[in-house]
Amino acid sequence: MNETIISFDRHIMNEQRKHEGRGDFSSILSQIIFAAKVVAAQVSHAGLVEDILGRTGEKNIQGEEVQKLDVYANKVFINSLNYIGKVCVMASEEDEEMIMIPRENPKGDYVVMFDPLDGSTNIDVNVSIGTIFGIYKRISDSGDGTLEDCLQPGYKLFGAGYIIYSSSIILVYTTGNGVNGFSLDPSVGEFILSHPNIKIPARGKIYSTNEGNYPYWKKGTLEYIDYLKSDRNTLGKPYTSRYIGSLVADFHRNLLKGGIFLYPEDTKDPKKPTGKLRLLYEANPLAYIVEQAGGYASTGYERILDIKPNQLHQRVPLIIGSKDDVLEYEAFAKKNLD
Numbered sequence: 577m578n579e580t581i582i583s584f585d586r587h588i589m590n591e592q593r594k595h596e597g598r599g600d601f602s603s604i605l606s607q608i609i610f611a612a613k614v615v616a617a618q619v620s621h622a623g624l625v626e627d628i629l630g631r632t633g634e635k636n637i638q639g640e641e642v643q644k645l646d647v648y649a650n651k652v653f654i655n656s657l658n659y660i661g662k663v664c665v666m667a668s669e670e671d672e673e674m675i676m677i678p679r680e681n682p683k684g685d686y687v688v689m690f691d692p693l694d695g696s697t698n699i700d701v702n703v704s705i706g707t708i709f710g711i712y713k714r715i716s717d718s719g720d721g722t723l724e725d726c727l728q729p730g731y732k733l734f735g736a737g738y739i740i741y742s743s744s745i746i747l748v749y750t751t752g753n754g755v756n757g758f759s760l761d762p763s764v765g766e767f768i769l770s771h772p773n774i775k776i777p778a779r780g781k782i783y784s785t786n787e788g789n790y791p792y793w794k795k796g797t798l799e800y801i802d803y804l805k806s807d808r809n810t811l812g813k814p815y816t817s818r819y820i821g822s823l824v825a826d827f828h829r830n831l832l833k834g835g836i837f838l839y840p841e842d843t844k845d846p847k848k849p850t851g852k853l854r855l856l857y858e859a860n861p862l863a864y865i866v867e868q869a870g871g872y873a874s875t876g877y878e879r880i881l882d883i884k885p886n887q888l889h890q891r892v893p894l895i896i897g898s899k900d901d902v903l904e905y906e907a908f909a910k911k912n913l914d
């Protein structure tokens with residue numbers, strides 16, 4: 577047996593000691609881990625449990641059909657965080673408005689935003705899905721959190737992570753000191769350090785995008801994708817195309833192997849001119865993680881983490897992954913600004 581097994585709890589305790597933290601942040605991470613275990617247990621049964629699979633008939637703020645597992649996961653994360661007295665406000669993909677802490681519960685110094693179950697349209701076809709979260713320090717002084725607390729730029733993130741529910745359940749997170757991955761060992765019910773100090777290769781051989789949007793892309797994107805599919809690129813041969821259609825799964829593969837994920841602006845849906853993905857609880861947390869791993873995330877024109885949000889469910893184009901690949905995309909996009 578390997579005596580140097582590092583559990584997630586031991587890892588955050590070590591991190592806390594480094595920062596002489598009071599433990600508030602550690603408590604939030606521990607609660608997120610607890611919620612992830614609860615959600616993971618249901619995800620693994622989703623194919624079997626009729627009453628949790630399938631649609632509620634409702635639509636979320638995005639106008640997307642809400643799957644029951646979405647609703648369940650959203651409630652699990654909210655209820656795991658709203659009573660510990662460390663959080664002053666939350667925001668979720670599933671809730672149109674900010675999620676306030678119940679009046680009777682103490683408020684804390686942190687703001688948590690999350691996509692409780694991203695890729696949920698893949699649930700009933702058993703494709704990997706994930707939770708994405710970002711944690712900020714509050715700006716307001718005390719009491720209930722405010723919209724200003726939620727609309728902070730990504731470079732102010734205090735911590736960020738995701739959980740991928742796949743052949744194994746893996747948590748990847750950062751608090752600004754590098755990126756570490758933990759795998760859930762179902763025999764003990766603990767997340768164990770399995771991917772220490774993750775670094776993304778400066779350049780990859782994989783690109784991930786929905787090529788069905790090709791007719792709606794701008795010139796710079798068209799030229800870039802055609803370049804990747806030719807022998808004119810730096811590899812001297814076409815990149816490999818890999819697209820799962822589940823952001824966390826596509827991002828995780830590229831983080832470990834290198835590559836670029838693109839959900840660029842397109843003209844397909846006038847209501848979503850800047851692309852499909854959301855800034856606060858999808859792009860920003862993953863951008864923080866990828867930069868901590870040596871990568872980069874951009875809209876094609878500016879660094880994701882520099883964007884000052886103006887609304888909770890704001891969408892952005894997301895080009896993320898190996899730094900040299902993303903910078904190369906920016907060159908194509910900026911060359912065709914018209």
Ligand code: P6P
Pocket residue numbers: 694695696697786821822823824852
């Ligand atoms: P498309 C899943 O619905 C999601 O929000 C992300 O997980 C994923 O990257 C993207 O949408 C896929 O979108 O338009 O390619 O189906």
